Amino acid sequence: MDTKELGSTESAILNSAKEIFERKGMAAARMQEIADEAGINKAMLHYYYRSKQLLFEAVFKSAFSMLAPQINGIINAETSLFEKIINFSNNYVLFVLKHPYLPNFIIQELNRNPDFVKQIVAEKNFPNISKFKQQVDEEVKKGVIRPIKAEQLFINIMSLNIFPFIGSQLLKGLVNVNDEAYKQLMEERKTEIADFIINSIKLK
Amino acid sequence: MDTKELGSTESAILNSAKEIFERKGMAAARMQEIADEAGINKAMLHYYYRSKQLLFEAVFKSAFSMLAPQINGIINAETSLFEKIINFSNNYVLFVLKHPYLPNFIIQELNRNPDFVKQIVAEKNFPNISKFKQQVDEEVKKGVIRPIKAEQLFINIMSLNIFPFIGSQLLKGLVNVNDEAYKQLMEERKTEIADFIINSIKLK
DNA sequence: GTCTATAGCCAGATAGAC
DNA sequence: GTCTATCTGGCTATAGAC
Numbered sequence: 001m002d003t004k005e006l007g008s009t010e011s012a013i014l015n016s017a018k019e020i021f022e023r024k025g026m027a028a029a030r031m032q033e034i035a036d037e038a039g040i041n042k043a044m045l046h047y048y049y050r051s052k053q054l055l056f057e058a059v060f061k062s063a064f065s066m067l068a069p070q071i072n073g074i075i076n077a078e079t080s081l082f083e084k085i086i087n088f089s090n091n092y093v094l095f096v097l098k099h100p101y102l103p104n105f106i107i108q109e110l111n112r113n114p115d116f117v118k119q120i121v122a123e124k125n126f127p128n129i130s131k132f133k134q135q136v137d138e139e140v141k142k143g144v145i146r147p148i149k150a151e152q153l154f155i156n157i158m159s160l161n162i163f164p165f166i167g168s169q170l171l172k173g174l175v176n177v178n179d180e181a182y183k184q185l186m187e188e189r190k191t192e193i194a195d196f197i198i199n200s201i202k203l204k
Numbered sequence: 205m206d207t208k209e210l211g212s213t214e215s216a217i218l219n220s221a222k223e224i225f226e227r228k229g230m231a232a233a234r235m236q237e238i239a240d241e242a243g244i245n246k247a248m249l250h251y252y253y254r255s256k257q258l259l260f261e262a263v264f265k266s267a268f269s270m271l272a273p274q275i276n277g278i279i280n281a282e283t284s285l286f287e288k289i290i291n292f293s294n295n296y297v298l299f300v301l302k303h304p305y306l307p308n309f310i311i312q313e314l315n316r317n318p319d320f321v322k323q324i325v326a327e328k329n330f331p332n333i334s335k336f337k338q339q340v341d342e343e344v345k346k347g348v349i350r351p352i353k354a355e356q357l358f359i360n361i362m363s364l365n366i367f368p369f370i371g372s373q374l375l376k377g378l379v380n381v382n383d384e385a386y387k388q389l390m391e392e393r394k395t396e397i398a399d400f401i402i403n404s405i406k407l408k
Numbered sequence: 409g410t411c412t413a414t415a416g417c418c419a420g421a422t423a424g425a426c
Numbered sequence: 427g428t429c430t431a432t433c434t435g436g437c438t439a440t441a442g443a444c
Contacts, residue, residue, distance in 0.1 A: 009409080028231035028316070031438065041411055046439060071378065104315065110373035111308065112232070117377045127378055146403070151379050151389055152396050155368050158375065163363035166370065169314035171362065173321045174275065174331055175355050185355055192356050199350070200404035213427080235420060245429055250421060415440075422433075 010048050012038040014058060017045075021059045022101035025108055029056075060109060063102050064120060070095050071127040074157070081139050082198055084132075085157060089193035092161045093186060104166045129154055145201040153201065160193045214252050216242040218262060221249075225263045226305035229312055233260075264313055267306050268324060274299050275331040278361070285343050286402055288336075289361060293397035296365045297390060308370045333358055349405040357405065364397045 006014065016037035020029045031052055035042040049055035074088035096103065110116055120126060133150035140147050164171060164186060172182050210218065220241035224233045235256055239246040253259035278292035300307065314320055324330060337354035344351050368375060368390060376386050 007409095024316070025229070025231065027229065030436095032436095042438090043412085043440080044410065047409075050439090052438065107371050107374055108229075108312065110377075111370075112228070114373050117373050121377045121380070129379060148400075149389075149392075149396075151381070152392065152400075154379060155375055155389070155393075156364060156397075156400055158371065158378075159363045159367035160360060162371065163367035164359050166315075167311050167362065167366065169318050169321050170311055171359055173314075173325045174362075175333060175358060176325070177355070185353075185359070188353075188356065189359075192353075193360075196352075196356075196360055196404050200400050211427095234418095246420090247422080247430085248428065251427075254421090256420065409444105411442100411444075413441085413443100415438105417438080418436090420433105420435085423431085424429100425431100426427105426429075 009038075009040060009044060012040065013045055013048055013055075014062065017055050017059045018062065021056060022063065022099075022105040025105065026052075026056050026112070031055075060106070060116075063106055065125070066099065067102060067106055068125055068127055071158075072125070075127055075129055075132045081135050081145070082202075085197050086194040088157065089161055089197075090190045093190045096165045100165065103162050107162075107166065143203055146203055148201055153197075157197060160196065164189065213242075213244060213248060216244065217249055217252055217259075218266065221259050221263045222266065225260060226267065226303075226309040229309070230256075230260050230316070235259075264310070264320075267310055269329070270303065271306060271310055272329055272331055275362075276329070279331055279333055279336045285339050285349070286398075286406075289401050290398040292361065293365055293401075294394045297394045300369045304369065307366050311366075311370065347407060350407055352405055357401075361401060364400065368393065 013034070016034045017029075020034045020037060029052075031045055032042055034055075035045055038044075045052075045055060049058060070088075070092060073091065074084045077084055077087070079087070129150065132154060136145070136148070136150035136153055139145045168182065172179070175182070175185075177185070217238070220238045221233075224238045224241060233256075235249050236246055238259075239249055242248075249256075249259060253262060274292075274296060277295065278288045281288055281291070283291070333354065336358060340349070340352070340354035340357055343349045372386065376383070379386070379389075381389070
């Protein structure tokens with residue numbers, strides 16, 4: 001856990017804050033609800049984090065630090081391109097089952113505050129696709145995959161993995177399935193996504 | 205325009221409300237800001253729409269009624285499967301350039317209030333993929349495309365089209381490009397997406 | 409460190425003049 | 427229909443006892 005250095009009250013606050021902020025977003029989250037969830041008094045939130053804004057920032061950084069390794073996994077691993085695609089698609093589904101609201105939270109708050117991106121990009125451990133790009137370009141040159149821009153392939157991989165969770169309510173309505181059937185579709189995607197991508201780019 | 209039956213004040217309110225709600229979401233939107241944007245007094249918002257909640261619902265329904273035809277276009281057109289994919293991917297980019305915040309707004313508010321979905325699915329004109337599904341199944345049987353579940357293909361199409369706009373801030377950071385270069389990537393996707401999908405499913 | 413009580417502000421909603 | 431002024435409630439934040 002990334003909260004292991006904090007006292008029990010402080011980590012209870014951070015955990016509750018994560019839950020509420022990720023589910024409701026900064027604007028709709030209530031300090032009172034976070035306090036209730038943590039089973040402590042509202043004043044304690046201010047004692048440890050001074051303000052809602054600072055608590056939010058702590059939560060955001062913590063959330064981003066959980067997502068970043070997932071993305072770095074695909075980009076910087078010492079594996080073949082196809083293996084990266086297979087592993088990422090397989091692992092991402094498992095990750096989201098554990099943290100269902102996390103990716104949406106990050107995307108929302110980045111959209112609401114684009115300047116955030118610049119701060120975060122500058123930080124250590126921010127994922128960078130340059131290595132992935134190099135690998136894609138090589139595979140194209142070798143004739144293993146058809147010509148495609150690494151940026152577009154990367155965007156496709158992210159889209160196919162992330163969107164089905166973020167847009168789950170919309171997609172459930174459109175595909176007209178209940179929660180259980182939708183969950184089953186997501187389960188299938190652990191392999192479906194990689195198949196779909198590799199079928200598209202692999203030269204026979 | 206879907207506001208053509210409204211008086212000029214009422215339509216000014218609805219247009220401003222759309223802009224503010226879509227950009228900030230229900231929780232962060234301010235009635236005062238909507239009034240300012242419309243160039244009228246805050247009291248008028250309540251005169252015409254009674255409450256923030258009712259104004260929000262009017263905006264949401266209006267927004268959804270703009271998105272639904274875009275989706276119906278791919279599903280119910282009398283064209284071949286490949287043509288549907290090509291047209292949708294091409295048109296969707298143009299649609300989002302006109303309404304940049306709309307898809308994200310709909311997805312967010314559906315997530316915050318899942319019961320909304322049930323109400324909306326029940327309404328007239330709610331897109332339904334049964335025809336698309338039938339078409340996919342036929343093409344699989346005829347050997348035009350490889351075996352794939354229509355639901356998964358549909359989710360893939362939606363993901364590849366919608367996510368790059370919703371996740372634009374995150375993707376800009378990860379791909380490490382500025383606004384101008386990212387816009388260029390989106391421009392390329394008008395054809396890139398359909399190529400990517402058709403390459404994946406078409407049997408040679 | 410943890411609580412209760414409350415200050416202070418801000419936003420949604422309404423009253424009432426015109 | 428449109429405005430100004432104001433009420434009311436809720437939320438962040440702090441003061442102060444323990």
